[in-house]
Each structure stands twice: as structure tokens, then as C-alpha cells.
Amino acid sequence: MSPRSTPLNTAVTAPRPGVTSRLHLSASGVSVVLDVTDGRAPAITYWGAALGVLDAAGLEAVCESAVDVVPQNAVDVPVRIGIIPQQADGWIGRPGLSGARTDGCGWTPRLVTRAITVDGEPLAGSHLETGAALARFDLSDQELGLEVTVEVELLGSGLLRLRAGLTNAGTSPYRLEELSVALPVPAQADELLDFAGRWTKERTPQRSPFAVGTHLRENRRGRTGADAAHVLHAGAAGFGFRSGQVWAIHTAHSGNHRHLAEKISTGRQLLGGGELLLPGEVELDADETYFGPWVYASHGTGLDQVASRFHRHLRSREHHVDTRRPVTLNVWEAVYFDHDLARLTDLADRAAALGVERFVLDDGWFGSRRDDTSGLGDWVVSADVWPQGLAPLIDHVTDLGMEFGLWFEPEMVNEDSDVARAHPEWIMSPSPERMPLPSRNQQVLNLSIPAAYAHVRDQMSAVLAAHDIGYIKWDHNRDLLEAATRGTGRAAVHEQTSATYALMDELRAAHPGLEIESCSSGGARVDLAVLERTDRVWVSDCIDPLERQQMNRWTSQLIPLELMGSHIASGRSHTTGRLHTLGFRAATAVFGHLGIEWDLAAASEEELAELREWIALYTARRELLFTGDLVRADRSEESLWLHGVVSPDRTQALFSLAAVGRSGESQHDRLRFPGLDPATRYRIRPLRIGAEPSGLVPPPWMRRALEQDGLLVPGAVLTEAGVAAPLIDPEQALLFDITAV
Ligand code: DGJ
Numbered sequence: 001m002s003p004r005s006t007p008l009n010t011a012v013t014a015p016r017p018g019v020t021s022r023l024h025l026s027a028s029g030v031s032v033v034l035d036v037t038d039g040r041a042p043a044i045t046y047w048g049a050a051l052g053v054l055d056a057a058g059l060e061a062v063c064e065s066a067v068d069v070v071p072q073n074a075v076d077v078p079v080r081i082g083i084i085p086q087q088a089d090g091w092i093g094r095p096g097l098s099g100a101r102t103d104g105c106g107w108t109p110r111l112v113t114r115a116i117t118v119d120g121e122p123l124a125g126s127h128l129e130t131g132a133a134l135a136r137f138d139l140s141d142q143e144l145g146l147e148v149t150v151e152v153e154l155l156g157s158g159l160l161r162l163r164a165g166l167t168n169a170g171t172s173p174y175r176l177e178e179l180s181v182a183l184p185v186p187a188q189a190d191e192l193l194d195f196a197g198r199w200t201k202e203r204t205p206q207r208s209p210f211a212v213g214t215h216l217r218e219n220r221r222g223r224t225g226a227d228a229a230h231v232l233h234a235g236a237a238g239f240g241f242r243s244g245q246v247w248a249i250h251t252a253h254s255g256n257h258r259h260l261a262e263k264i265s266t267g268r269q270l271l272g273g274g275e276l277l278l279p280g281e282v283e284l285d286a287d288e289t290y291f292g293p294w295v296y297a298s299h300g301t302g303l304d305q306v307a308s309r310f311h312r313h314l315r316s317r318e319h320h321v322d323t324r325r326p327v328t329l330n331v332w333e334a335v336y337f338d339h340d341l342a343r344l345t346d347l348a349d350r351a352a353a354l355g356v357e358r359f360v361l362d363d364g365w366f367g368s369r370r371d372d373t374s375g376l377g378d379w380v381v382s383a384d385v386w387p388q389g390l391a392p393l394i395d396h397v398t399d400l401g402m403e404f405g406l407w408f409e410p411e412m413v414n415e416d417s418d419v420a421r422a423h424p425e426w427i428m429s430p431s432p433e434r435m436p437l438p439s440r441n442q443q444v445l446n447l448s449i450p451a452a453y454a455h456v457r458d459q460m461s462a463v464l465a466a467h468d469i470g471y472i473k474w475d476h477n478r479d480l481l482e483a484a485t486r487g488t489g490r491a492a493v494h495e496q497t498s499a500t501y502a503l504m505d506e507l508r509a510a511h512p513g514l515e516i517e518s519c520s521s522g523g524a525r526v527d528l529a530v531l532e533r534t535d536r537v538w539v540s541d542c543i544d545p546l547e548r549q550q551m552n553r554w555t556s557q558l559i560p561l562e563l564m565g566s567h568i569a570s571g572r573s574h575t576t577g578r579l580h581t582l583g584f585r586a587a588t589a590v591f592g593h594l595g596i597e598w599d600l601a602a603a604s605e606e607e608l609a610e611l612r613e614w615i616a617l618y619t620a621r622r623e624l625l626f627t628g629d630l631v632r633a634d635r636s637e638e639s640l641w642l643h644g645v646v647s648p649d650r651t652q653a654l655f656s657l658a659a660v661g662r663s664g665e666s667q668h669d670r671l672r673f674p675g676l677d678p679a680t681r682y683r684i685r686p687l688r689i690g691a692e693p694s695g696l697v698p699p700p701w702m703r704r705a706l707e708q709d710g711l712l713v714p715g716a717v718l719t720e721a722g723v724a725a726p727l728i729d730p731e732q733a734l735l736f737d738i739t740a741v
Contacts, residue, residue, distance in 0.1 A: 033062050042113060111140065173284060231248050254529050274292045323627055368384075372440055405469065428443065428444040548589070560626070583689065610689065628647045630643070644675070660730070671724075673718045
């Protein structure tokens with residue numbers, strides 16, 4: 001834990017009992033009203049669609065008209081749901097702060113607000129009307145010796161984020177169990193949507209009623225998880241991509257964490273999140289501080305608007321990637337562990353000839369790593385398979401004009417490795433006598449041990465310094481079971497997560513321009529905290545386009561397309577065994593950061609020619625794909641999905657119509673293209689690349705458009721009236737270029 005950062009009592013304003021402060025933050029169509037009535041702990045009185053400009057009387061009206069009646073058989077005053085919900089305010093659900101001193105005292109604080117600052121300035125006056133801003137509330141329970149900081153920041157994108165910290169201002173240690181933040185949501189939000197999943201099927205949506213009780217998504221994997229809640233939404237039943245008010249949260253943490261939706265018997269309900277701490281993991285000595293992760297909150301009309309706030313936020317980051325995301329070839333499904341210089345230089349030649357711009361060497365280049373049983377953790381180039389080192393391959397790749405990328409799995413070891421033999425005490429385990437169960441034959445290296453951290457950092461740095469390497473694929477292939485520091489037996493997932501972030505930060509600082517891909521058995525580490533220091537996520541080890549239609553669709557609920565690794569693999573999927581046309585594989589993959597993961601030596605000339613065309617399409621459209629707004633149509637039928645990207649000025653769009661199943665009805669609903677301007681005239685052009693999608697029967701308008709290379713159509717026809725859908729076989733896709741004329 002860190003020592004306390006800012007002493008509380010230096011702040012100028014100190015709300016006292018009887019002193020009320022209210023803040024209205026608004027940006028991009030979202031309002032947040034924060035209320036500190038009578039110097040109590042801050043509560044969000046309103047979070048939703050913009051309320052317009054509010055003067056002091058308006059703010060008072062928002063807050064006072066939100067005060068509830070007192071129901072029968074309840075506490076005698078209206079219950080207040082604070083950002084840190086507490087029993088002292090009458091909240092009978094989960095408290096935001098749980099913990100106690102070793103004698104059992106201090107478990108039920110009554111936090112009150114001691115100081116408020118907005119963008120670093122003490123709050124002047126009793127109300128504030130402002131745009132995007134960071135409000136900080138310093139709370140304390142002086143009797144219990146607890147000080148809490150709550151930060152609430154409304155970002156320019158309309159995305160809201162909250163986090164809380166706890167300082168032990170007492171003299172004895174304080175054992176923290178949980179510090180979560182909560183946002184009340186209105187009762188009209190009576191349906192939940194979040195995600196489940198597993199390896200090769202990440203981010204499977206699940207809907208449920210928002211019922212009395214707690215919908216608690218706890219993660220104890222020590223990594224974000226293939227089954228992470230990802231984004232937890234609450235909305236009016238039946239909310240879709242374009243309709244229904246939706247409130248959503250995402251806990252930005254790559255270690256153990258939770259998302260929850262809780263409704264109590266009064267009907268009041270909230271969304272909340274925070275880090276999940278293991279027993280004894282955070283024990284604060286006097287003056288020590290713990291800070292929880294940011295919990296992001298997005299409100300919008302429909303899932304598209306919720307997603308677009310996340311996307312706008314990510315795109316506004318200083319280190320956000322260039323729109324010229326390089327076409328990438330990853331060798332994993334082409335060669336697996338079979339590293340051979342001649343074969344790989346041949347693959348590089350074939351890739352460069354197609355227009356590939358980045359070549360990534362995956363697992364197997366180091367130590368004794370000839371399969372997944374050995375060598376993990378020894379980040380030294382293998383003399384067995386690379387007798388002349390990596391330079392011949394890297395030089396070959398860079399001479400071809402491509403960037404070189406390399407795979408690492410810095411937090412892991414095989415027990416059969418030099419590092420594990422030399423330092424068994426660096427392996428996470430509950431005791432020296434007992435190892436956690438192995439998973440993929442590996443164990444976890446404890447990066448919270450400074451010497452272990454330095455060892456990994458130095459080995460990685462040496463490889464990066466010796467070669468022209470612009471990109472790391474950072475993998476993490478097992479859950480953290482019984483993840484403790486071996487000598488003490490104390491849980492160490494919290495420390496491990498912080499150490500991983502520090503290692504990423506340090507390597508990026510030491511190697512400016514280094515790009516990092518976040519991979520974890522495919523897509524098990526996709527969250528906004530890891531994306532603070534990474535530039536791409538590997539969505540899934542399943543590259544089957546039918547599965548990817550779903551996984552990409554829902555991964556993009558949080559992150560924009562340019563951050564989603566999206567590859568074209570061989571015709572038969574290595575993980576599902578399904579066969580797909582190149583057209584369906586490629587039309588699926590171009591809505592993401594395009595890559596190839598296919599042994600090109602096994603591809604036919606026709607396939608290579610078609611692949612070249614798809615790569616050209618991607619490079620011509622990537623500016624649009626990576627600056628435009630993602631839109632997904634709500635359709636009455638589930639078998640035909642329509643999604644696209646529309647430029648911010650709505651003059652250009654690329655859409656995909658994908659048959660993801662077979663309908664029970666023989667004719668489809670019309671296609672309505674969301675996001676376009678109804679008042680603009682567009683040319684719509686079905687794209688012809690490679691072989692025609694099988695089973696394609698175009699309706700008359702589309703036949704004309706194909707014959708004339710596009711058809712002029714009023715925007716309102718495309719958005720409202722709709723155009724007849726073609727027939728198309730399942731697992732086929734068709735792309736449309738749409739341009740304003
Ligand atoms: C899991 C990743 O998801 C794969 O893409 C590949 O890098 C393997 N690990 C390598 O071991």
C-alpha cells in the first residue's frame with residue numbers, strides 16, 4: 001500500500017452539518033448531479049440525459065424532489081444511496097466500504113464530507129454548474145480514524161468515472177475487505193445485460209430481469225477473464241442498439257474485480273463495482289492508503305451510444321494508435337512451435353507480397369520452449385532453434401519493409417525452466433510445500449518480489465534493446481489460483497496486478513513507440529486499465545468468422561475497432577473445425593485491426609489474389625473504420641446482422657450484412673442502415689471482392705446497383721423506409737460502400 005498522499009485537513013472548504021453543496025456536471029448530452037446535503041457523504045442524485053443549464057434553484061429542485069418518502073417499517077428518515085453506500089445512511093444493501101480493525105471495531109463507518117475540490121480548486125459557494133470536470137470529495141469518520149477520498153470525473157465524451165481510496169488515519173491496522181463505488185439507476189431500468197464466456201467463446205451476452213437481490217459478477221481469476229462481465233448494462237426491458245435508455249458500468253481492473261447490480265425491497269437499485277480483495281490482501285497500517293480502480297459509467301440511448309462514449313474516451317487518449325493500423329501477420333496458427341528460419345522467412349516474403357506491414361513471431365523462440373511444457377520464463381533466444389539468434393529473421397522482415405513483433409508471457413513460468421530452478425521462491429504458492437495446480441503446465445511468477453520483477457524486466461529489455469522490435473504480444477495463459485507470496489503465504493493478486501502495470505509502463509518508457517498487444521489465452525484481458533498501457537487486444541483464439549461475428553460485435557461494446565485484433569485464418573478453423581469461404585472470413589475481419597494468421601504457403605493462387613484485394617480494401621478504408629462511429633442495426637430477425645461504421649460527418653460509411661444463421665421465414669425484413677443522415681442523398685454500392693457470396697439473390701434495387709456500380713438513394717430510404725434484403729446463404733457476408741453525393 002502507499003503512504004497517504006494528501007492530508008485532508010488542509011482543504012479550504014470544510015462542509016459542516018447544515019452545509020449543503022451541489023454540483024451539476026454536464027458534457028456530450030449527459031448530466032450528473034452530485035449532492036452533499038447537510039455535509040453528509042456524496043450521492044449521485046441524477047445521472048442520465050442532459051438536464052440543460054441549472055441555476056442554484058434548479059439544482060436544489062433536482063436534489064430535493066429526488067428525496068424519497070419514508071416507507072412503513074423502515075428507518076425514520078429517507079434513505080440515502082451514497083457513492084459509498086453505508087448503513088449509517090439507512091442503506092440495507094451491500095455497503096461500499098467493508099473492513100474492520102483487528103479487534104472487530106470500525107466496520108460501520110458514518111462518513112461525512114470534509115472537503116470538496118473541483119479540478120483541484122476548493123469548491124466556492126454551495127452550488128456549481130460546470131462542464132466536464134473532476135470532483136473530489138474528502139470524507140472521514142474521525143471517531144473510527146478512517147478517511148475516504150471519492151473522485152467523480154465526467155469526461156468530455158460524456159463518460160463518467162468514479163474511484164475511491166481509503167486512508168487509515170487510526171493507530172492500529174485496518175483490514176480492508178471491499179471498497180466499491182455505486183451509482184443509483186432508476187426503476188425503469190428493469191433488465192440487465194452483461195457477458196459470460198470461456199476460452200474461444202469470449203463475451204457471450206446474457207440478459208436477465210433486474211430483480212430484487214444482487215446480480216454479482218465476481219472474478220477471482222487474477223486476470224480480467226474470458227467470462228468477465230465486460231460491461232454491465234441496465235435498461236428498460238428490450239433495449240437495443242438504437243433504442244431504450246441504458247445505464248452501464250465497467251470496472252477497469254485486470255486483477256480480481258466485481259461488477260454488481262443490486263435492488264433492495266424498497267425498489268431502489270444501483271450498479272456498482274470495484275476490486276475484489278482476497279482475505280488479508282489489503283491491511284493498512286497507520287497512514288497507509290489504498291486506492292481502488294476506476295469504475296466507468298456510460299449512459300445513452302441504446303447500446304450504440306453507450307459504446308460510443310467508451311470509444312470516444314479511448315480515442316482521446318494521448319497514446320491512442322494511429323489510424324494506419326498496420327496489416328499484421330501473426331505466425332501462431334501457421335507454424336505453432338515449429339520455428340524454422342527458412343520457413344519463417346518464406347512466410348515473411350509471402351506476407352510482404354500481399355501488403356502485410358507487421359510480422360509477429362509468436363511463442364517458442366526462447367529457452368527450451370519447444371512445446372508448452374518447458375522454458376517459459378527464460379526470455380533468452382533459443383540457441384537450438386535460432387543458432388544465429390533472431391537477427392536473420394528480424395533483418396529479413398525489416399528489409400521487406402515490415403515491422404517486427406515478438407511474443408512474451410512475462411508473468412508466467414514452466415516449472416521446467418532455468419528461472420524456476422534457480423528461484424523456486426519466485427513462484428506464487430500458498431506455502432513452500434504446496435504448489436497451485438498447474439494450468440497449461442505453468443505457474444505464476446510473483447512480480448511483486450522486486451528481484452523477480454527486475455529479472456523479467458532486464459531479460460525483456462535486453463531482447464528489445466538488441467533488435468528492431470516495435471511490438472510485443474503480451475500473453476497471460478492461466479488463472480491465478482492460490483496466488484500467494486511463497487514465504488509469507490499472503491494473497492498477492494493485488495500486488496501482482498500493480499506490478500504488471502508497472503512493468504508495462506517501465507518497458508514503454510524505456511522503449512518509446514513500443515506497441516503492446518494485450519492477449520490472455522485469447523481475449524481474457526480486455527479492460528480499460530490494461531488499455532491505459534496497451535494498444536490492441538487479441539479478441540479470442542477462435543478465428544472462426546461465425547464466432548467472431550459475435551465476439552467482435554460484443555468486444556466493441558467497450559473498445560473501438562482499431563484496438564481489436566481481427567485476423568483472417570485458414571479455411572478450416574483450428575478451434576471449431578468449421579469451413580468458411582475467404583469472403584466470409586475477410587468480410588468479418590476487416591471490421592477490426594486486420595491481421596492474417598494462416599500458413600500462406602498452403603494457400604492457392606486464387607486465395608492469395610483475393611486476399612490481396614481484401615488487404616487493399618482494408619488499407620483504403622482504415623481511416624474511416626478507425627475514426628467513424630460504430631452502428632449496429634436492431635433487426636426483428638436474429639439470422640441477418642447489419643452493422644457498419646459511419647464517418648463523423650455522415651458522408652461515408654462501410655456496412656456489413658452477415659448471415660449468422662438461417663431464418664424460419666423465407667423473406668427477410670428490409671435493411672435499415674443506422675447512423676446515416678436522412679436528409680442526405682447517398683450512393684450505395686454492394687462491394688464485389690473475390691467470389692460472390694454463395695446463395696446470393698439480389699433484390700431488384702441491388703441488381704441495378706451492381707450493374708451500374710452504385711445506386712442513388714435518399715438517406716431517409718436507407719435509414720427509415722429501408723431497402724429489400726437479398727437472399728444469401730448462412731455464413732456469408734456482403735459489404736456495402738455508402739457515400740454522400
Ligand atoms: C495463447 C494466445 O492466445 C495465442 O494466440 C498464442 O499466442 C498462444 N497463447 C501461444 O502460446
